[in-house]
Amino acid sequence: MRADKTTQARFAWPANPKLKDAGSRLALAAGVLAVVCVGAVSAQHQISLSGDLQGKISYCKDCHGVSAQGYNGYYPIPRLAGQQPEYLQNQLRAFIEHRRTNNIMFNVAHSLSPAVLSALAAHFASLHPPPIGGAPHQLVATGRRIFEDGMPEVNIAACAACHGPDATGSGQIPRLAGQLYPYMIKTLGNWDKERGRNPTVPDAATIMSPVAHSLNKSQIEAVAAFVSTLR
Amino acid sequence: MRNNGASLAILIMLCPLFAVTVHAENLAVRNCTWCHGGSASGYPPAPALAGQRPQYVEKQLAYFHARTRDNPFARQYMWGAARNIDAESARNLALYFASLPPRAASDGVPNLVGIGRTIYQEGMPEANIVACLVCHGPNAEGVRDIPRLGGLDYSYLKRRLEQWNQGYHAAVGPPMISIASKLSDDQIEALASYLSFVK
Numbered sequence: 001m002r003a004d005k006t007t008q009a010r011f012a013w014p015a016n017p018k019l020k021d022a023g024s025r026l027a028l029a030a031g032v033l034a035v036v037c038v039g040a041v042s043a044q045h046q047i048s049l050s051g052d053l054q055g056k057i058s059y060c061k062d063c064h065g066v067s068a069q070g071y072n073g074y075y076p077i078p079r080l081a082g083q084q085p086e087y088l089q090n091q092l093r094a095f096i097e098h099r100r101t102n103n104i105m106f107n108v109a110h111s112l113s114p115a116v117l118s119a120l121a122a123h124f125a126s127l128h129p130p131p132i133g134g135a136p137h138q139l140v141a142t143g144r145r146i147f148e149d150g151m152p153e154v155n156i157a158a159c160a161a162c163h164g165p166d167a168t169g170s171g172q173i174p175r176l177a178g179q180l181y182p183y184m185i186k187t188l189g190n191w192d193k194e195r196g197r198n199p200t201v202p203d204a205a206t207i208m209s210p211v212a213h214s215l216n217k218s219q220i221e222a223v224a225a226f227v228s229t230l231r
Numbered sequence: 232m233r234n235n236g237a238s239l240a241i242l243i244m245l246c247p248l249f250a251v252t253v254h255a256e257n258l259a260v261r262n263c264t265w266c267h268g269g270s271a272s273g274y275p276p277a278p279a280l281a282g283q284r285p286q287y288v289e290k291q292l293a294y295f296h297a298r299t300r301d302n303p304f305a306r307q308y309m310w311g312a313a314r315n316i317d318a319e320s321a322r323n324l325a326l327y328f329a330s331l332p333p334r335a336a337s338d339g340v341p342n343l344v345g346i347g348r349t350i351y352q353e354g355m356p357e358a359n360i361v362a363c364l365v366c367h368g369p370n371a372e373g374v375r376d377i378p379r380l381g382g383l384d385y386s387y388l389k390r391r392l393e394q395w396n397q398g399y400h401a402a403v404g405p406p407m408i409s410i411a412s413k414l415s416d417d418q419i420e421a422l423a424s425y426l427s428f429v430k
Contacts, residue, residue: 059356071406111356
């Protein structure tokens with residue numbers, strides 16, 4: 001059995017002929033030990049990540065719903081199911097970095113390790129329960145018009161242009177399909193009070209800010225009603 | 232429990248004797264307040280109804296009527312009490328009790344209030360315990376069919392939080408079963424203490 005080249009290269013030893021043999025044996029031993037240790041640590045890490053992750057998934061779902069479909073508590077708790085993972089990760093970091101204000105989610109986001117955070121985002125992106133509904137039906141048609149065509153006369157672009165024709169979002173642009181009606185209203189109505197709050201760390205929230213401002217209350221309600229019905 | 236079981240039993244025995252003398256219109260309310268207290272502000276083990284969310288009370292009465300809410304006191308008292316209450320009476324009773332001003336029982340352990348408040352308002356993220364306020368509201372006032380918790384008595388709050396772990400949850404939706412299962416006995420006592428003082 002010989003130490004392979006990569007192990008020897010990784011544990012490069014001073015080129016002293018007297019020491020060379022002892023050196024390569026030591027290198028082999030160190031290499032084996034390193035591989036064993038890395039393997040053990042990584043297995044340990046996997047186990048603890050999966051334990052942490054299951055606990056955190058359950059923790060998230062206690063508020064966001066058993067299928068992450070969202071929940072109407074005292075405050076509307078958004079749907080996470082099917083959400084863009086990049087958006088979810090960015091928002092969780094936004095809570096920590098004070099870009100997005102929410103006392104509860106600030107505490108929650110602080111308890112997540114980076115590995116758990118990205119695993120959670122991937123998990124929620126993979127869920128597809130039906131929307132919970134509850135929006136006034138009579139607003140849906142107007143909302144669809146604003147979403148698909150925008151309102152050129154008042155300089156409002158079609159939501160579909162960025163959020164996609166099915167409102168599924170892309171990258172840091174969130175999915176809106178199936179989002180809770182009251183959550184959409186709260187978010188669009190409070191945009192600058194909740195998002196883009198850290199001037200030293202500008203983020204994608206600035207893109208949406210003028211749009212949120214241009215929409216009046218009934219237009220916000222209409223768009224919220226429409227997207228809340230989308231699967 | 233200050234011999235509540237016995238006093239409750241006596242009240243229930245006296246109930247039919249008095250019932251015939253009160254006006255029929257108030258009969259249903261009287262039948263509730265014998266146990267839940269004259270101003271519906273609770274008489275352990277019966278919880279306060281004053282200021283409770285009407286949708287919550289209406290729903291619970293339906294659950295008692297259908298015998299789906301199955302904890303021991305529910306079986307012992309409320310299954311019988313709700314047997315003859317139809318949907319309309321349930322709604323009227325719920326609206327009536329919601330209109331009464333709530334009064335805090337304030338009977339929890341005072342030195343647990345601080346920790347209880349922290350759990351209620353912030354949760355314990357490291358232990359995967361969510362903040363109660365997100366659903367029950369900043370003053371534990373409840374909303375729609377999510378119940379008011381503020382000012383309910385310590386023993387009722389403690390018992391209800393314990394019962395989800397004991398399998399008595401036939402009448403409740405998913406969130407509370409999972410949430411309550413993560414709470415330790417100490418955390419339940421702290422929450423029940425804090426909430427008993429919330430006005």
